[in-house]
Amino acid sequence: MNINASQPGNTPPPHSGNPLLANKKLLYGLIAGTVGIVLVIVIIIIVAMQSAPPSRKDLQDAQALIRTHSRTEERLLQPLSRGETIDTKAFADNRKELISKLGSSRAVHDEDIKRAYEQYKHETDEAVTALGKLPSYYSTVATFIKECADTNTLNRQILNFDFRKGGSAALTSAPALTDSEIEKEASKTYGSCIEQAKKVQNISENDNARKLGAEYVTYYQKVKDHRLKAAQYYRTHSDLTSRSKYSGQNTAPKMPDNRDSKAETYVIDDGVLHKKDSGLTEMNKLLNTKMLVYRAV
Incomplete structure (x- = not known):
């Protein structure tokens, strides 16, 4: 007699699980958990190291x-x-x-x-x-410092630019120059340096270069104003006693502080590097x- 397996009461027993597969899953789980714990520990150590002084x-x-x-x-x-x-x-x-x-x-x-x-x-x-x-502007600054912002040059210019006929070696009785003659002397003595100073004053890339140029333009103007004033005094005081008492003839405007190597330091070191x-x-x-x-x- 044939017995149908699908009939009630004749269902075959279920297949038992593979014990080897179950052990592998357990092993993988343990490994993953261990790796996770190690990563957490590593992160904690890194954070601790980062936060430590x-x-x-x-x-x-x-x-x-x-x-x-x-x-x-x-x-x-x-x-x-x-x-x-x-x-x-x-x-x-x-x-x-x-x-x-x-x-x-x-x-x-x-x-x-x-x-x-x-x-x-x-x-x-x-x-x-x-x-x-x-x-783009260094040669302009370097040339100006060499030819104009030099103590020896400034001293020589002061000696050469006088308000009396005959120059600084003239006697107290020497006649004073006229205003137009002083203008000519100023142009002759400082003309080139004034033009160079104006170029330095127009350097847009360096604030200190502009200030250096302005410092010298102002200085040259003060020297000329001083000479004009002294000449005017001499023209209105012809007697030797009054002239000898006039202190202005030997009191020239103070030279710019930024000259020689100090001028270059001011423009390059202070203007570009040290402030940065x-x-x-x-x-x-x-x-x-x-x-x-x-x-x-």
Whole structure:
């Protein structure tokens, strides 16, 4: 007699599960859980390290970086002292490398140092931009400083430009020049320098260059006004007693403070570089201060 398997009461027993497969699933689950725990621990350690203050060695390493790159920058800027322009690309690359290395250092995990670092990054952008414009006007500034903003030249001009006929060697009794003659003498003595100073005054890329040019234009005008005033006094006081008592003849206007190498420092260092370095100066100061406080880890 044939028995149909589909009939009630004759259903075959279900297949039992594969124990090997179940063990594999359990093993994978344990591995995944372990990996997850390890990742959590790693993350906690990284966060803890990131939030921990930099050690003394971290700060020392940052200072060493700054010293190395500062020496390189000084070398790159040396051509300026010879009246030459500098390699602006090398200057920019040196600063960018320092910024990159400082940015990845643990020293900038300190909030104060990080602020100074961010300021230095901003200043570097300004410095690189300003130096990129330097070749367009540097020769104008260098020529003016060499030919006009020189102490020996200024002294010689003062001696040559007098208000009396016969010049500074003339006797007190010598007649004074007329106003038109003084105008001619002023043009002869200062004409070229006045034109150069005006060119420097019109340099739009450098505030300090403009101020230097204006400083000299004002100075030349003061010298001429002084000579005009002295000549007028001499013309209205012909007696020797009055003339000998006149102190104005020997009191020339004060020379500009920015002359010789100081003029170049004012235009290049102060006008382009040093004003863009306050962040680095502040960072160095903070590194020194905090090294006395932080303990080595």
